[in-house]
Amino acid sequence: MKLYEQQELHIYNSLSKKKEKFTPIHEGAIGMYVCGPTVYSNVHMGNCRTFLSFDLVFRYFKHLGYKVRYVRNITDAGHLENDGESGDDPILKKARLERIEPMEVVQKYTVDFHTTMEKFNALPPSIEPTATGHIIEQIDIVKTIISEGFAYVKNGSVYFDVVKFNEAHDYGKLSGRKLEDMITNTRELAAQSEKKNPQDFALWKKAEPQHIMRWPSPWSDGFPGWHLECTAMSTKYLGHQFDIHGGGMDLKFPHHECEIAQAEASNKQSPVNVWMHANMLTLNGKKMSKSTGNNILPNELISGNNDILSKAYPATVAKFFMFQAQYRSILDFSDEALAASEKGFYRLMDSFRSIDSISTSEKSSFDVTSWRQACYNAMNDDFNSPILIAHLFEASKQINAFKEGTESITEEDLKLLQKTMHDFLFDVLGLVDTTHETGDDSSKLNGAIELLIELRNQARANKDFSTSDRIRDELQEVGIHLKDGKEGTTYSLN
Structure with missing residues (x-):
């Protein structure tokens, strides 16, 4: 019997707005699609949280014995600001x-x-397709939507x-917004002349003469809209109907809403x-964002070269910290919280290593x-990683x-305890015992x-500045x- 046959998994469905x-x-196979990055800048820790959340989902499915096809795309064209009414593709910008080719x-x-x-x-996805590698497929969908009468x-x-x-x-239906309310609350934009309605979104955009990224189509030399890819x-x-579609909360509207509309219009x-x-x-209590500068990059966290944290933290510690909140919860990233997670992480690793x-x-x-x-x-309760970590x-x-000898355990139970801890720490959560693998005990270094x-x-304090300077310089x-x-x-590592 497969492990998944012994477990009953419930997942919160954003569409029905309840756990199901x-x-x-x-049976025994799962198709999962996750919206990947738009590759025009370094991913920050907020982006990483989304991808690590779905890495956890992917890992748990695999642990349960499912055959998983995990597709996560790369957006390398067509991510329009304001849906093309103003602004440009951030890659082109x-x-x-930088005065280089967009593909650079x-x-x-x-x-x-x-x-x-x-x-x-994080495990790589099963397939990682790019928008530019699927222009023909996108054009075909646009043709179908036009023929069905839902595009012009x-x-x-x-x-x-x-x-x-x-x-x-x-x-x-996904975001809970009503079209009537959207129409009422929409202000007329100066550049609305091409659209019948302000809510309409681009499936294909004609390229301006200066636009480098362009492909031929029945309608113009241009490029696909972001939602289409x-x-x-x-x-x-994954087929016209598949099991799971994931992404960040910020993609629910309009991106995922438009995906549903496109698929229903073309595939019925x-x-x-x-x-x-x-x-x-x-x-530190504010939304992490590239545009506001309130963000931290993974390399800045790992090296300690930032003005936000007091010290460097291993990537696996930051990952452990993020899993101490359920993926649907807002999580605040702070120095104090990371420091507490680091202590807990090493305590768990020390405990696991001492089982032998x-x-x-x-x-x-102890009832193992x-x-x-x-x-x-x-984990069966909507991938509740903080409860798992508490266990x-x-x-x-x-x-x-x-x-210490205050509790007892049989050899059989000890083996089950060791295997279970290994499975959840390393296979499901995907943590790395840095002290075991490298011999570099970060807690001791700290x-x-x-x-x-x-x-x-x-x-x-003793005005022994030569010793003070020597410690600083030699470090x-x-x-x-x-x-x-x-x-x-405080200190940072280079």
């Missing part, structure tokens, strides 16, 4: 700014994205007729059974089987009690540096930079 028992379309921008930041995901030990051509561009579509369908690639690799059926949305990561040193008994005082099922129950900490306390900082502070030579501030001395 999950039953895949095809970056290419102009795409290559640079695609590589950065992959490198970053590797640092967080204007000056070489093609727009989806939202009002016409809503007459026979329910535009807004995900409809084309998800249905190509709802494309996805379960819609999942990961919530945002805030930074435990002496067994003829009886167990019930505890193991509690771990599964947490892992419970096991950590028990391990300490076994070592303690050593803090001791040197304390000795330096004592030297400065700097090995890549440890001290920073003196109002709150005291």
